[in-house]
Amino acid sequence: xxxxxxxxxxxxxxxxxxxxxxxxxxxxxxxxHMYCHPAKIKDLQTVDFSHAREWxxxxxxxxxxxxxxxxxxxxxxxxxxxxxxxxxxxxxCVRCGACADKCHFFIGTGDPKNMPxxxxxxxxxxxxxxxxxxxxxxxxxxxxxxxxxxxxxEWWYYxxxxxxxxxxxxxxxxxxxxxxxxxxGRELTNLLGLQIGWIAGPVAACYMKGNHLGLxxxxxxxxxxxxxxxxxxITGIRVEPTFNRKGAEILFVTPSGDLFANxxxxxxxxxxxxxxxxxxxxxxxxxxSEGGNFGFFTTNEMAKRLNAKIYAEAKRLGVKWILGGExxxxxxxLHQYMDTWNGPADFLEVPRSxxxxxxxxxAKATRMVHIxxxxxxxxxxxxxxxxxxxxxHLKVTFHDSCNTSRGMGMLEEPRYIIRNVCNHFYEMPExxxxxxxxxxxxxxxxxxxxxxxxxxxxxxxxxxxxxxVREKYGVNMLANICAIDRATLSASxxxxxxxxxxxxxxxxxxxxxxxxxxxxxxxDIRLEPLPGxxxxxxx
Amino acid sequence: MPYIxxxxxxVEVDEDGYMVNLEEWNKDIAAFMATGDGQDLSEAHWExxxxxxxxxxxxxxxxxxxILVKExxxxxxxxxxxxxYLYELFPDGPAKxxxxxxxxxxxxxxx
Numbered sequence: 149x150x151x152x153x154x155x156x157x158x159x160x161x162x163x164x165x166x167x168x169x170x171x172x173x174x175x176x177x178x179x180x181h182m183y184c185h186p187a188k189i190k191d192l193q194t195v196d197f198s199h200a201r202e203w204x205x206x207x208x209x210x211x212x213x214x215x216x217x218x219x220x221x222x223x224x225x226x227x228x229x230x231x232x233x234x235x236x237x238x239x240x241c242v243r244c245g246a247c248a249d250k251c252h253f254f255i256g257t258g259d260p261k262n263m264p265x266x267x268x269x270x271x272x273x274x275x276x277x278x279x280x281x282x283x284x285x286x287x288x289x290x291x292x293x294x295x296x297x298x299x300x301x302e303w304w305y306y307x308x309x310x311x312x313x314x315x316x317x318x319x320x321x322x323x324x325x326x327x328x329x330x331x332x333g334r335e336l337t338n339l340l341g342l343q344i345g346w347i348a349g350p351v352a353a354c355y356m357k358g359n360h361l362g363l364x365x366x367x368x369x370x371x372x373x374x375x376x377x378x379x380x381x382i383t384g385i386r387v388e389p390t391f392n393r394k395g396a397e398i399l400f401v402t403p404s405g406d407l408f409a410n411x412x413x414x415x416x417x418x419x420x421x422x423x424x425x426x427x428x429x430x431x432x433x434x435x436x437s438e439g440g441n442f443g444f445f446t447t448n449e450m451a452k453r454l455n456a457k458i459y460a461e462a463k464r465l466g467v468k469w470i471l472g473g474e475x476x477x478x479x480x481x482l483h484q485y486m487d488t489w490n491g492p493a494d495f496l497e498v499p500r501s502x503x504x505x506x507x508x509x510x511a512k513a514t515r516m517v518h519i520x521x522x523x524x525x526x527x528x529x530x531x532x533x534x535x536x537x538x539x540x541h542l543k544v545t546f547h548d549s550c551n552t553s554r555g556m557g558m559l560e561e562p563r564y565i566i567r568n569v570c571n572h573f574y575e576m577p578e579x580x581x582x583x584x585x586x587x588x589x590x591x592x593x594x595x596x597x598x599x600x601x602x603x604x605x606x607x608x609x610x611x612x613x614x615x616x617v618r619e620k621y622g623v624n625m626l627a628n629i630c631a632i633d634r635a636t637l638s639a640s641x642x643x644x645x646x647x648x649x650x651x652x653x654x655x656x657x658x659x660x661x662x663x664x665x666x667x668x669x670x671x672d673i674r675l676e677p678l679p680g681x682x683x684x685x686x687x
Numbered sequence: 688m689p690y691i692x693x694x695x696x697x698v699e700v701d702e703d704g705y706m707v708n709l710e711e712w713n714k715d716i717a718a719f720m721a722t723g724d725g726q727d728l729s730e731a732h733w734e735x736x737x738x739x740x741x742x743x744x745x746x747x748x749x750x751x752x753x754i755l756v757k758e759x760x761x762x763x764x765x766x767x768x769x770x771x772y773l774y775e776l777f778p779d780g781p782a783k784x785x786x787x788x789x790x791x792x793x794x795x796x797x798x
Binding site: 360366410 | 688751757795798
């Protein structure tokens with residue numbers, strides 16, 4: 149595959165001229181840099197996904213199983229039966245078009261099949277043709293079409309050009325959840341062995357080793373040890389985290405990206421420092437060592453299998469409740485699915501902050517609290533001594549993760565934290581934040597490198613809003629509360645807004661947190677000199 | 688799967704040119720890959736490649752850049768323990784290029 153070399157000024161020229169032909173008569177064009185590599189056979193086999201084989205998206209023949217048509221129609225029938233939402237979303241769209249220009253992939257590509265309404269129509273047309281009387285009789289007049297290998301290719305191409313961010317759903321008068329439609333589309337492609345490598349790899353690794361990166365227990369502890377060393381050189385304080393400790397009050401689970409990828413590692417240092425300062429009775433786990441859930445991007449059943457590990461570990465260790473790190477989709481899974489998959493988690497207690505006494509009633513079913521809620525509560529109750537001046541070299545804006553904002557309504561907590569730990573905070577334009585936040589552009593396991601054009605196009609609307617606050621206020625730091633964001637926004641900022649850095653909210657907390665007995669700080673969490681310390685650095 | 692041919696043997700690689708079977712690795716393969724990028728491997732390159740292989744042996748994953756920088760600094764002196772030095776050796780990025788030469792797979796997930 150040739151390298152992706154298109155420059156930002158080329159990519160930002162978006163062709164919005166509609167095609168001449170009707171969409172059904174426009175065959176899908178599988179374009180380089182817009183899709184991910186297929187899954188590796190061994191990864192699919194690890195989790196018993198069917199029809200693992202070698203195939204290439206660019207090839208004419210995708211080597212579909214012989215009875216592929218039957219597999220898809222049976223699969224669709226089963227999903228319609230199981231999920232009432234799917235049936236409803238297939239039936240109720242009036243094609244008003246309110247969603248059409250709300251999708252970051254449509255905005256960034258101009259491809260009509262990236263309008264949420266049309267992306268859903270790719271599936272609806274087959275539903276009508278096979279499951280409705282009107283569709284069976286009237287066929288194309290009723291918007292129905294026959295299932296062909298070309299349709300399967302089109303599904304695959306476009307359902308992996310949707311990040312299930314649900315921005316379109318905010319504007320839909322019927323509240324149709326496009327993420328649910330994409331999820332069903334991906335379930336169906338998965339039945340045919342058409343999974344992508346960037347998702348299947350982490351899923352298999354998480355299933356076998358407990359986290360997406362496949363970190364072994366000693367790799368996790370050595371990584372944390374490195375953070376502990378850095379914390380000591382910054383603060384003079386040696387924090388002492390524990391692993392797999394039975395009887396701890398709290399189990400802490402965060403995305404493995406925080407342990408092994410910048411800038412997530414700085415966020416992880418923030419967790420360690422905060423918990424040490426609080427004297428929190430908590431433990432890390434090297435078994436349930438993943439907050440995220442890439443299974444959620446394959447099938448609901450797979451997501452359930454991975455989610456179960458966290459609760460099995462909580463039970464084994466005998467903790468009272470679970471504290472979760474900065475992650476996005478982890479919280480959609482937790483907040484909206486976990487309870488009916490693996491819940492109720494009534495062997496745990498309703499989470500109660502040991503520092504403030506606050507009971508997190510909102511987590512009554514899952515017994516799992518997002519760290520932004522936990523920390524915001526600490527600040528509100530005056531439990532932290534903070535020096536926001538230590539973040540004065542940063543002009544910060546906040547990117548709402550799709551899943552924490554639209555998926556769990558967590559809008560204020562991260563902002564409250566950032567306002568308390570930073571003196572310079574600026575919001576992006578109203579239509580691009582909170583419920584209407586734009587996706588980072590590479591969520592749902594699309595953060596590979598071979599699909600970089602897709603990622604940069606999808607990341608364009610978010611980057612454009614960052615550009616606005618950068619030009620207006622000099623913003624140089626894009627904060628967020630999601631590990632995928634930390635990985636993907638770094639790439640998108642380098643491309644669209646070079647010079648803007650990316651961080652987790654708890655990195656900012658760590659900079660500002662005044663710890664008991666700490667030495668005078670001269671460096672921030674990235675080991676860069678603090679404001680006013682630059683000149684004395686080399687003395 | 689695609690493959691490269693080194694010393695008369697076929698070596699299986701993935702779509703991005705990373706080796707599929709790590710145990711097949713030898714120095715000729717690394718040198719062959721480097722030549723493909725128009726690079727000659729010097730002693731300095733080999734030190735990084737060997738470190739990566741040792742690290743992988745122990746931890747089953749490619750090290751993050753932070754660890755690489757730290758280790759290089761420790762072994763080869765603080766003037767070399769920085770990202771700039773590593774990028775001079777491996778212009779496409781130490782994580783990507785050096786790992787490929789060393790026969791290590793790419794990490795996936797939230798990275």
